[in-house]
Amino acid sequence: MNSLITLISILTPLFLGFFIRVPKRWLPLVDKGLGWLVYLILLLIGVSLSQVENLGAQMQTIISATVLLFVCVIGLNLLVLMWFDRRYPWQVTGNGKKANVSIRGSLKQVGCVLLGFLAGNALPAAWLPSENLGTYCLMLLVLLVGVQLRSSGITLRQVLINKRGVQTCVLITLSSLAGGLLFAALMPQVSWSKGLALASGFGWYSLSGIVMTEAYGPVWGSIALLNDLAREFFALVFIPLLMRGHPSAAVGVGGATSLDFTLPVIQSSGGLAAVPLAISFGFVINVLAPVLMVVFSAMHF
Template structure:
């Protein structure tokens, strides 16, 4: 029953947002609210992590599992997408030129988790936010994401007509899930369904942190969050290097952030030609990530 409620609470607001059309001035306000809402969610994740008993004894588990999970998923992503780019070459206009890379946003996001953790340690139990706060914030987040996707002016036809964008989204999904299965195979205490759930966020860290916390507890929620933040760091650094010979891999490593946070780096290093690919890929990934994550986290096999 809880799994069904979680599924409804995430998917209904997302698809509801697709039917809400706002004027452009209001869409700018939505973008700003989304930024601050992400910070609030990260703060709440930090607070929930501070309530874990004997956290110090589990730090090694968190770090080790995060590194292994990241290596399995990114390794699979790169192996499959670089093979695809070699098999079906596609030269971008930018040719992999240098792009201005800023990781300031990612540092702020990590800082929010740390700040939330410190606040959780300092506050008395009566002053802590209710456990349901994260769920409500997540529902609002996916609603605004749905509105943002609708307001972007992207039609379903534009998304599906970009053949390489669809192909890249399928390959990144399959390779990420294979990475999750590999992680489960290497971690005896991790079930197959858990490995699939952890690999289904595709870089959407604010979503994975809350969903995995609700499904598996704050420790695994933190592992999912750190893994997806690591994808963002990796994408910002390596997109320009990958773009010259492996444009699909360059776009794919950004995951869900290819539609927003890493899009400027994709454009500056690959040129305008690669933007439709990134938008098509990012749109599809942003739609399927919540569905796959909630479905896999509700299963037990």
């Protein structure tokens, strides 16, 4: 029942957002609101992590599990998409030129988690935020994501008509889930369904951090968060290099961030021809991520 409530609480505001179209002049406010909500959610994740007993003993698990999960998922993503690009070549107008890469935003996000952790240790228990606050923030976040997607002028036809974008989404989804199964096989304490859930964030760290915290506790929520943040770091650095010969891999490696945070890097290194691919792929993967995470985290196998 709890998993059903979580699924409804995430999908309902997301699809409600699809029916809300705001004027373009308001979109910067929506973007700014999303940015602040992400920071608030990361702070709350840090606070939750600070309440874990014997956290020092858990740190080795967090670090080792994050590294292994990242290698399994990203490794299979690249293996499958690079094969796809070689088997079905596709040229972009760019030449893989060097793009302006900034990891300042990612560092800020890590800093928010650390700040929340410090605040959770310093504040009296009575001053700590309610556990439900993270869920409310997440609901507002996905509502604004829906509004952003609807108001950006993207239609479902535009998404589905981009064959390569849909193909890239399918391959990223299947290879990520295969990576989650590989992770579960290598970690005896991780069930198959848990491995699939952890691999379904696709780079949407603010969502995966909260959903996995609610499903499996702050330790595994932090592992999901760090894994998806690592995808963002990796994408920022390697998209320009991958774009030279593997454009689908370059777009797919960004996961959910290909629709926003890594889109400028995709455009600058791949040219305008890569933008429709990124938008189609990013749109579908942003819808799939919350569904797959909640469904798999509700299962036990």
